[in-house]
Amino acid sequence: xxxxxxxxxxxxxxxxEAQRRLLQSNATLLDEEVAEALKAQADRFLRSDxxxxxxxxxxxxxxxxxxxxxxxxALGLLARGNACSIGGMGEHQxxxxxxDQAAEIYESNGLPVEQARxxxxxxxxxxxxxxxxxxxxxxxxxxxxxxxxxxxRALAGLTMNLAITHGRQRDDARALTQLDRASxxxxxxxxxxxxxxxxxxxxxxxxxxxxxxxxxxxxASQAACQMLTEQGQTAxxxxxxxxxxxxxxxxxxxxxxxxxLDRVRDLFLADGRRFDAVLAELFTSYCLLRLRCFSxxxxxxxxxxDQFSExxxxxxxxxxxxxxxxxxxxxxxxxxxLQSLAEARSLFAQEDNQVWVTIVDLESATxxxxxGRFEESLAAAQECVRTFQTHDLQVxxxxxxxxxxxASLALRQEDVAVRHLTHxxxxxxxxxxxSQLYQCHYLLGMVDERRGxxxxxxxxxxxxxxxxxxxxxxxxxxxxxxYLEDKTVVYExxxxxxxxxxxxxxxxxxxxxxxxxxxLDLLAYRLDLSIRARxxxxxxxxxxxxxxxxxxxxxxxxxxxSEGIQSRGWRLPGEGAAQPQPDVLHLEQQIAxxxxxxxxxxxxxxHDASLWQVWTEPVQPYLDPGTLLVEYFYSRGQLIAFLLTxxxxxxxxxxxxxxxxxxxxxxxxxxxxxTARCGLGLVPSxxxxxxxxLQQLHELLVAPMADALAVHPRLIVxxxxxxxxxxxxxxxxxxxxxxxxxxxxxLPAASLLRFCQRARPATSKVVVFGHSYxxxxxxxxxxxxRVAKILGGHVVLENEATSARLRGExxxxxxxxxxxxxxxxxxNPLFSGLALADGWVTTLxxxxxxxxxxxxxxxxxxxxxxxxxxxxxxLGLVRAFLYAGAASLVLSQWAVxxxxxxxxxxxxxxxxxxxxxxxxxxxxxxxxxxxxxxGAAGASSSRYAHPYYWAPxxxxxxxxPL
Numbered sequence: 001x002x003x004x005x006x007x008x009x010x011x012x013x014x015x016x017e018a019q020r021r022l023l024q025s026n027a028t029l030l031d032e033e034v035a036e037a038l039k040a041q042a043d044r045f046l047r048s049d050x051x052x053x054x055x056x057x058x059x060x061x062x063x064x065x066x067x068x069x070x071x072x073x074a075l076g077l078l079a080r081g082n083a084c085s086i087g088g089m090g091e092h093q094x095x096x097x098x099x100d101q102a103a104e105i106y107e108s109n110g111l112p113v114e115q116a117r118x119x120x121x122x123x124x125x126x127x128x129x130x131x132x133x134x135x136x137x138x139x140x141x142x143x144x145x146x147x148x149x150x151x152x153r154a155l156a157g158l159t160m161n162l163a164i165t166h167g168r169q170r171d172d173a174r175a176l177t178q179l180d181r182a183s184x185x186x187x188x189x190x191x192x193x194x195x196x197x198x199x200x201x202x203x204x205x206x207x208x209x210x211x212x213x214x215x216x217x218x219x220a221s222q223a224a225c226q227m228l229t230e231q232g233q234t235a236x237x238x239x240x241x242x243x244x245x246x247x248x249x250x251x252x253x254x255x256x257x258x259x260x261l262d263r264v265r266d267l268f269l270a271d272g273r274r275f276d277a278v279l280a281e282l283f284t285s286y287c288l289l290r291l292r293c294f295s296x297x298x299x300x301x302x303x304x305x306d307q308f309s310e311x312x313x314x315x316x317x318x319x320x321x322x323x324x325x326x327x328x329x330x331x332x333x334x335x336x337x338l339q340s341l342a343e344a345r346s347l348f349a350q351e352d353n354q355v356w357v358t359i360v361d362l363e364s365a366t367x368x369x370x371x372g373r374f375e376e377s378l379a380a381a382q383e384c385v386r387t388f389q390t391h392d393l394q395v396x397x398x399x400x401x402x403x404x405x406x407a408s409l410a411l412r413q414e415d416v417a418v419r420h421l422t423h424x425x426x427x428x429x430x431x432x433x434x435s436q437l438y439q440c441h442y443l444l445g446m447v448d449e450r451r452g453x454x455x456x457x458x459x460x461x462x463x464x465x466x467x468x469x470x471x472x473x474x475x476x477x478x479x480x481x482x483y484l485e486d487k488t489v490v491y492e493x494x495x496x497x498x499x500x501x502x503x504x505x506x507x508x509x510x511x512x513x514x515x516x517x518x519x520l521d522l523l524a525y526r527l528d529l530s531i532r533a534r535x536x537x538x539x540x541x542x543x544x545x546x547x548x549x550x551x552x553x554x555x556x557x558x559x560x561x562s563e564g565i566q567s568r569g570w571r572l573p574g575e576g577a578a579q580p581q582p583d584v585l586h587l588e589q590q591i592a593x594x595x596x597x598x599x600x601x602x603x604x605x606x607h608d609a610s611l612w613q614v615w616t617e618p619v620q621p622y623l624d625p626g627t628l629l630v631e632y633f634y635s636r637g638q639l640i641a642f643l644l645t646x647x648x649x650x651x652x653x654x655x656x657x658x659x660x661x662x663x664x665x666x667x668x669x670x671x672x673x674x675t676a677r678c679g680l681g682l683v684p685s686x687x688x689x690x691x692x693x694l695q696q697l698h699e700l701l702v703a704p705m706a707d708a709l710a711v712h713p714r715l716i717v718x719x720x721x722x723x724x725x726x727x728x729x730x731x732x733x734x735x736x737x738x739x740x741x742x743x744x745x746x747l748p749a750a751s752l753l754r755f756c757q758r759a760r761p762a763t764s765k766v767v768v769f770g771h772s773y774x775x776x777x778x779x780x781x782x783x784x785x786r787v788a789k790i791l792g793g794h795v796v797l798e799n800e801a802t803s804a805r806l807r808g809e810x811x812x813x814x815x816x817x818x819x820x821x822x823x824x825x826x827x828n829p830l831f832s833g834l835a836l837a838d839g840w841v842t843t844l845x846x847x848x849x850x851x852x853x854x855x856x857x858x859x860x861x862x863x864x865x866x867x868x869x870x871x872x873x874x875l876g877l878v879r880a881f882l883y884a885g886a887a888s889l890v891l892s893q894w895a896v897x898x899x900x901x902x903x904x905x906x907x908x909x910x911x912x913x914x915x916x917x918x919x920x921x922x923x924x925x926x927x928x929x930x931x932x933x934x935g936a937a938g939a940s941s942s943r944y945a946h947p948y949y950w951a952p953x954x955x956x957x958x959x960x961p962l
Contacts, residue, residue, distance in 0.1 A: 002029070007037040016055040020062055027066045035063055035072045042079035050087045050235075050272045057083060070105050077102035078118065085125040090275025090311040095125040116145035120158045127165040130314040130351040135165045156185030156193060160200060167207050168315065170355030170391060175207045198227035202240045209247045212395040212431045217247050235271045238264040242280055249287050250395065252434040254475040255606035257287055262597055278307045282316060285323050289330075290435075291475065292482045292870075297327040299589070315356075318347035322360060329367050337367050355396075358387040362400055369407055378407035378416075385420075395436075398427040402439050414447050421447070434474075438467035442490050449493075454501055461494040465513070469614045476603040477518050477527060478596060481869030488514050488871060492635040499640065504651045508642045508750075511633040512616040515720070515872040516749040520617075522883050523755045525605060529883070530848035531595060534602045541601075545594050552587040553839035556831075559584060588831055595830075595844065617751035620646050628712035630705070631750055632720045634658070639701075639720075643708050644750070652705045661700060662722055668693045672894055675948040687946040691732050694947070698731035702738060714743045714919065714959065718750050724868050727893055729926075730951035737947075739926055743919045745955040748874050748882075756887050756957035763852070766793025766815040771801040773821035773835050779898035780819040783859060783905050787817050790909045802838040803845065814962065815855045819905075822860030822892070829867045829875040834860055843880045851885035854962045855918060859901055864891030864954060878956060888918055888957035900949040904929055912962060919959030926950040 006022070006029045013019045023030065042056035060076030063069075077098045085095035099122040106114040119142035126135035139162045146155040163178035183200045186193030205220035221244035228237040242264050248257035261284045268277035285300045301324035308316040325340035341364045348356040365380035381404035388397035401424035408417035421444050428436035445460030468487060472480050491514035498507030521527065531546075533539045559581050580588075623629060623646040631642040637658065643650040671690045675683060701723075702709065709715065715738075717728045729744035730737055738744060747753060768791075770784025771777075781797055788795035793815065796805055801820070810816055821835040833842035858864075858877065866876035873879070881889055890908075904925045911921035929950035944950060 004033070007034055010034070010037070016058065019055075019059055023059065023062055023066060030063055030067050032071075035060060035069075035075055038063065039075045039079055043082065046082055046087050050083060050089070053079070053087060054083050071109065071111075074102040074105040074114070074118075077105075078121070081125070082121050085121055085128065087273070089273070090278065090313065092125040092128040093312045096122055096129070099125065112145055113149050113151060116142040117151070117154045120154055120161060123158060123161040124164060127161065127168050128315070129312060130168075130353075132165055132169050132351065132353075136162065139165070152185050152188055153193065156182050156189070156196065159185060160196075160203060163207075164203055167203065167210065169351075169353055170210060170393070172207045172210050173392065176204070179204050179207065195227075195231055198224045198231070198233075198236070198240070201227070202243060205240070205243050205247070209243075209250060211392065212427070214247055214251055214431060218244065221247065235267060235273060235276075238267045239276060242276070242283065246283050246286075249283070249290065251432070252290075252471045252474055254287055254291060254479070255600055255603050256474070258284065258476075258600045259603075261287070262600060275311060275313075278304065278311075279316070282319060282323075285320070289323055289326050291479045292330060292485060293479070294327040294330040296589075296593070297323055298331075301327065314347060315351060315353075318344050318351075318356065321347065322363065325360075326363055329363070329370065332370070334367055334371055338364065341367070354387065355391055355393065358384050359396065362396070362403065365403055365407075369403060369410070374407045374410040378404055378411065381407060394427045395431065395433065398424040398433070398436050401427075402436065402443070405443050409443065409446060414450060417443065418447055434467045434471045438464050438471065438487075438490075440464075441467065442493075445490075445493070449497060454497060458494065458497055458501065461490060461497065464490050465494065465510070469513075472517075473614075474606055476596065476599050476606055477521060478529070478599060480518050481871055481873040481875065484870030484873075486870075492633075495633060495640065496635040496638070499651060499653075504642070504649055507640075507651070508631065508644070508649065509616045511631065511640075511642065512749060512751050513614055514633075515718070516752065516874060516879075517614065517871050518873050519748060519879050519882060520751055520755075523752070527605065528602070529599065531598065531844070532848070538598060538601065541594060541598055545591060545598070548587055548591050548594070549844075552584060552591060555584050555587065556580060557835075557839055588828055591844070592828070592830055617754050619644060619750045619753055622753045622757055623716075624714075626712055627714040627716060628709060629716040629718065629747075629750055629753075630709075631718035632701075632723055634721050641705060643705060645712070650708060652708075654701065654704055656700050658722075661697070661726075664693055664697050664700075665722065665726055668697075669894070672948045675946050676895060676897065683946055690947055694730055694732040694737075695734055697726065698733050698738070701726075701728070702731055703733065706733075709742065712742070714745075716745050716747055716750075716753075716959075718747050720872055721868060724866065724872075724874065725893070727947065727951045727954065729954060730947045737930070739923060739951075740930070743923045743959065745919050745957070745959045747956065748872070748878070752882070752957070755882075757960070758887060763812050763814050765813050766791045766817075767809045767813050768793050768795045768817040769801045769806065769820065769836070770795065770797045771820040771836050772798065777819075777821055777898045779902040780821075780859070783819045783898070783902035784817070786902065786906050787819075787909050790906070790913050791815060793817075799837045801836050803836050803841045804838070806836065806841060807849065810853075811850050813851070813853050815857075816851070816853050816886075817857045817859065817905075817909075819859040819901075822858065822863045824862035824865040824876070826865075826867055832862075832865070832876045834858065834863070843875075843877055846877060846880035846884055849884040851881070853886050854958070855888050855890065855912075856881050856886040857890040857905070858892065859890075859896070859905055860892065861895040862892060864889075864893045864952075864956070882957065886957065888955060888959065890918075890922060890953055890955055892952040893954060894948075894952045896952050897949060900929065900944050901953075903944070904950060904953065915961060917959055917961050919955055922953065922955050926953070 006026050010019055010022055013022065038056050038060050042053045045053040045056065057076055057079035060072055060079055064073040064076060081095040081098035083089060084091040084098065099118045103115045103118040106118065119138045123135045123139045126138065139158055142158055143155060146158060159178050159182040163175045163182060166175035166178060179200055183197065186196050186200065201220045201224035205217045205224065208217035208220060221240050225237045225240040228240060241260050245257040245260035261280050265277050265280040268280060281300060282304055285297050285304065288297050301320045304320040305317055308320060321340050321344040325337045325344055328337035328340060341360055345357055345360040348360060361380060362384045365377045365384065368380065369377040381400050384400035385397055385404060388400055401420040405417040405420040408420065421440055424436060425440040428440055441460045441464035445457045445464060448457035448460055468490065472483065475483065491510055494510045495507045498510060531542060533542045619629060625646055629644040633640045639654040639656040641652045641654055643652065668690065671686055671693065675686045678686065729739040768784045768788040770781040772780050784795055784797060818834055823833055825832045830844050831842045833840040863877050866874035866878050869875045878889065878891060907925035907928050908921050911924050912918065929944040932944060
């Protein structure tokens, strides 16, 4: 057998042990040709199959043992060094050590060219470690040697690694020059160099992105990906996709970026490329920062810190710390933010990386702005502008100009602000950066309005809203409420401006665009939020979700049982409350993250924002002559009420102190809690106190428009902000409750009216669930039996009342009634829910139901409570059931007493069975409790006149007959 025949057999064996045995049995044939063949195999699999590349490196070690040839050992060291660094293992310090050992062998054997070739990978590893001066010094020496000996392939690789070094320093002009030089070297090699051109384009794409040349960057990424895919280098193609994802992040194409990052992270993990997988997590963390998912970013940043520390990656550690700092700032934890920023700055300064130091300084200036230190913020931002201009980093320069403009406006320096905004707008328009365009137009609108140019201000605000809504169209819907938390001020300003211009209809349109847009989009576009596998690739993720939810339910049920039902049911969002055990919280974080991954994978609607149109539904065609819709909207500290009938629109400005309203709501809740726990003798005094509070709220929120309300028997209330936590129907004018004068219902947004007033379901099926929560709520079962008897429906009680039974029965119901224990989770509304025999049915589960119900009644504690997210989005069971297909909901706003609830529900359904409308039937049932209580002093029912008993229930959606 010849050496060539041995090589052919060797490379044809897929099993490493078989290869080793073949080498051992042919020791006399082991020469330089065999060694070079094994090194070539290690290089060939370096980016496509890291495991096989490492096997080839180990065979070189075996070759060394069998022959004693130190040069074979050097080849093995190079192969392992490449795997540690270039192959994605992230062990760059170990790689440097291996390269140096190989170089020493070549130097001692008088082989300067081979010694220089060892510097090719070493330069890359040093750059990854942030040792830029060492990398450039080693590269300069090796370049001279390689060029003298016409080693064009090695020189091309070295030149590309020098470009990477300059790029990580953010010396992008030099990086581009080196990449052009590397490309020339590879093209000089002809077909031999074609395979490496993909990596030139990949690195070029990153430099172009840094320079803000996004279209060119995308083209370079796509070209690199295509070349590597054609070469069968799947993992390498994924690296180019990772770079493309980061470019998408810069352009606000969030969902596309997250979808790519999710896919490539899994691919890297499967291929053993730990560093690349962790880097994908770092990019994901940056994307989540832009989406304002600050708590998630903190968790990720702490984890990423540890992982990059193990790999010795100082630069990436600094980036993780910077993400942590921005997350702290987003949560208004400014002291912690400044501490982390100082740490990140120190780490970047150790690398002598002035650009990244300035990026940190810009974030510090942002914190100063939010602390009200406007002069310091302006000075720091302007210094950042100058530094970024020096490095020709226009995107960062524009960001600095925007902050300088905000600080200038806070200091009433409009001319300075306009100068910065004009410059930022030019950059943002040239590079089409939606997040910057939104800010530029909004701030220019503020300037125009201050200068009395109201029409110009209106046009600027409208352009800002257009850019903002296009950004929202680029993201999966469940990210939108968080993203909008700090951006709805533009809607508040434009609504106020519309009213100043005498254009109330336009103002109402903008108000509607700011309210419950996610729910409206879910209904209009029929988007799917359920946990199910849309394709084979989703199956493992869904299976993991199912297992996690089962374990979470087991632990949560155990915790709830031990906590005791009496301690719950009285929580408003933002209030301190008992937190679930850490293991439960951890499971919930995992479940939420996996669910969002599932949605991101399948959010095809977010690929093209131009297809996503934000609309407002005309409301007046759906209002009958006797109905008045009152839509509240907070704007610039003032409460505005839009009064809409079938024929006209009026606007009332209510001079309301928001702090006073909040305080009164808190007083009301204190009264309700006391009533729930007091003896019968204290109820009259508590009722009088409650009426006093409700009268003050009536005076603030209803009395100023009493004339308009007086002629309309039916009211639809569309609250805003904290008003979602207020029972308007219980407001008192000193003589009667609003409920006694009007039939009152609610909507999260006026545009939802059309979706609620759809055709009645063909089915007449009625299903009633009753579960006593292990005997704690005995009247829940009694209530369920009574309701089923009144309506002639099917009753499902106690152990039969399971979540599986609910899924099976709910799809074909006209009426669905659930009498059970409810739990509101202000800390995580995704897990608010109802307790059934086999566990909790949460908001997440409701998203998976398919309803066509005219009425869903949730007769349980706090089922109508929601967390009000960005864009006035109601996060909780209300949104989930409306999304699932309920035309109307009867829900509770606080903890309910099961005996009075059973009485109210009996009265409500008795009227429904007689053909009454839903709104009229609920009003009648509530008035019965009020009247019985007021008119039966000393009777057991007298306490029911207190709003605690009759007012928790309210109607959302369609108020008409079943």
